[in-house]
Amino acid sequence: MSLRKVAIEMKRRLLLVSNSTLHGSGYLEHCQQQIKDFFGNDVKRVLFVPYALHDRDAYAKTARDKFKSLGYEVDSIHEASDPVEAVRKAESIFIGGGNTFRLLKCLYDNQVVTEIRKRVLEDGVPYMGSSAGTNVSTISINTTNDMPIVYPPTFSAIGLVPFNINPHYLDTDPNSRHMGETREQRITQYLEEPDTPCVLALREGCMLLVEGDKATLLGSTKARLFIREKPTVEYETGSDLSFLLTDRL
Numbered sequence: 295m296s297l298r299k300v301a302i303e304m305k306r307r308l309l310l311v312s313n314s315t316l317h318g319s320g321y322l323e324h325c326q327q328q329i330k331d332f333f334g335n336d337v338k339r340v341l342f343v344p345y346a347l348h349d350r351d352a353y354a355k356t357a358r359d360k361f362k363s364l365g366y367e368v369d370s371i372h373e374a375s376d377p378v379e380a381v382r383k384a385e386s387i388f389i390g391g392g393n394t395f396r397l398l399k400c401l402y403d404n405q406v407v408t409e410i411r412k413r414v415l416e417d418g419v420p421y422m423g424s425s426a427g428t429n430v431s432t433i434s435i436n437t438t439n440d441m442p443i444v445y446p447p448t449f450s451a452i453g454l455v456p457f458n459i460n461p462h463y464l465d466t467d468p469n470s471r472h473m474g475e476t477r478e479q480r481i482t483q484y485l486e487e488p489d490t491p492c493v494l495a496l497r498e499g500c501m502l503l504v505e506g507d508k509a510t511l512l513g514s515t516k517a518r519l520f521i522r523e524k525p526t527v528e529y530e531t532g533s534d535l536s537f538l539l540t541d542r543l
Contacts, residue, residue, distance in 0.1 A: 305418035307332070308454055308504035310428040312461040312496035312513075314391050322360050322424070324499055328512055330364055332503070333386055333420060339367045341384035345400035346392025346426040357390060377404040381413055391425025391461075394438035398430055399446035411452050421454060425461045428496070432458045437484055437493050439477075455504065456491065457538050463495035463518060478526075485522040493520040494538065502535065509535040 309332040316324035333340070340361055344353035354370035361368045368388075374380035381387070387410060389397070401407050413419040423431045429438045430451040437458045466476045475483075481493050494502065499514040511517050511533045519527045519538075529535060 306415055306454065306504055306506055307418060307420045308414070308431060309420070309422040309501060310431055310455075310459065310496075310504070311422070311424040311501040312428065312463070313498050314424045316499050320360075321356055325501060325513070326360075326364060328501060328503070329422065332422065333366060337366065337386045337420060339369055339384075340386045340388050340422075341380060342368045342370045343387065343389040343397075343401075343427070344370055344372055344392075345404075346390060346394065346397035348396075353390065353392075357388070361388075371404075371406070377406050378409050381406050381409040384413065384419060386420040386422070387413070388422040389424070389427030389430060391427060393443055394426040394429045394435045394440045395442045395446060396444050397426045398435055398449075398451060399444045401430065401452075402447050407452055411454065414452075414454055428459055428461050431455060433491050434458060436490075437481060455509075455539065458491050458493045459502075460493055460495040463497045465497075481520050485520055490522055492522070492538065494518075494535070495520060500531075504539065507536060507539050509539055511535055 309328060311325050315321055322329065342354060342357045344350040347353045350372040354372065358368040371377050371380050414421045421431065429435050431454045432451055433453055433456060434449045434451050436449055437460045439462055460481055464477045466478060481495065484490060485493065495518040497515040497517065500517050501513045503510045503512050511529055511531055513531055517529045519529060
């Protein structure tokens with residue numbers, strides 16, 4: 295590994311959240327303390343990317359209202375005349391949830407995938423993702439739960455971490471009469487393909503904090519790690535998952 299690559303990785307700061315809304319609470323309410331800890335006092339403005347939903351104006355208002363209550367101003371990328379320039383000037387970036395295929399297609403259509411990667415990995419701009427925004431931060435969107443309502447030019451995503459994530463992971467209900475595939479079966483099928491990266495399954499209320507080459511599991515629920523041809527492993531809140539950033543699993 296080159297010295298330049300090491301330097302880039304040490305600047306990476308990510309907050310990757312499974313879900314925007316948790317049962318019994320409002321938008322981002324369950325993770326608002328982690329958001330404040332993550333962005334801190336140095337960040338004043340957040341560039342919001344609402345591409346995953348059709349009504350971007352309404353989505354931007356939702357994000358603005360929430361972040362304002364936390365002490366941050368929001369600029370929405372869909373309102374910018376030049377999306378690439380908006381990313382270049384951003385103090386921080388938040389990509390929200392919705393349909394992952396729509397989101398990734400719009401990121402490519404607006405030519406911001408490479409610029410976001412550069413700003414986060416090279417310039418150290420804090421990146422927060424929720425749901426679909428978490429999916430696109432990884433190697434690919436192959437482990438999203440969403441329907442392919444549009445067709446992005448590739449399933450390859452921004453690549454801020456060297457593994458995949460499955461947000462909204464649901465455990466198998468032994469009392470259910472549903473005979474369709476479980477989430478566990480679908481992830482296992484993905485890993486049957488050669489050269490597939492490991493998949494970190496984040497349950498509702500779970501999130502991953504990445505600072506340089508250190509990764510820590512946060513939130514109120516456990517995460518489950520799927521590795522090709524190996525047993526799955528459960529991780530408690532507070533677990534050090536830094537090995538996911540450096541090991542080829």
